[in-house]
Amino acid sequence: MASTQPLSADTLTITEVAARTGLSPDTLRYYEKAGLIDPIGRSAGGQRRYAAADMDWIAFLLRLRDTGMSIADMQRFAELRRAGNASVADRLELLREHRARLTERIRRLQANGRALDEKITHYEKQLGES
Amino acid sequence: MASTQPLSADTLTITEVAARTGLSPDTLRYYEKAGLIDPIGRSAGGQRRYAAADMDWIAFLLRLRDTGMSIADMQRFAELRRAGNASVADRLELLREHRARLTERIRRLQANGRALDEKITHYEKQLGES
DNA sequence: ACTTGCGTTGGAGTGCGCTCCAACTTCTAC
């Protein structure tokens, strides 16, 4: 049989994950150390091998991060996730709160955007007159 | 005549400005030291007295900050403003670029928001089934 | 006149989110 270790098929090295996520290898290790990412499976020699499920979780984390969630809050979420099925209600609540803050933030950004548009119009008029 | 000093009418102390803007007095001084805010007028005893024009500029700065502009970029903008009328075209360009980045950022936040909504729906289904 | 509080300065310190480093091991290709 030509098959090798169960771990090494369909897994990615840390630089491959870095390339796919935009995170640096250092940041990936930092997230793992901080408990945002569960301990990643290792090769025989002790190197990280990321599985598809790890990639899904990282993608979700990046969504939380890109919508302004702090590392401390992501730690709380990751901890609940490790607690298993019983924590789904709590996770739902956290996510709903985060979503509400995001909605509000988008609203404020849009309002500020309209104010900037006015300022831009003002400058355009000034330029036209000069 | 009942009038007093020219400076002290219609001006605000640093804590009054802090209360109105949400910035701390320390931050107001820091912004001034950093050149984001032009040197503020002083009372006879050397204390800052903010005029209406100062307040307008601070409000604009806060809009830039709240839409994600860094202090370094705000410094560039403030410097152009000090350069006077000749810099209006440059200021317009900076503002347009900032506006474009903001539009893109809002777009991405909205997309991430929709993805979070899906995750929330997923959790809701899990809870309903349990 | 006195007291209490507000404001001043220069500079040090903080929290966040990474980022870099040295010294070492493992992996890959030849």
Add this chain to the structure above:
DNA sequence: GTAGAAGTTGGAGCGCACTCCAACGCAAGT
């Protein structure tokens, strides 16, 4: 088997945007 690239660890360092501090001077009410 060997060279060179890639990965490992613990811990130090960094850039940003404030925030705090000590030691002092001014302001306002009684």
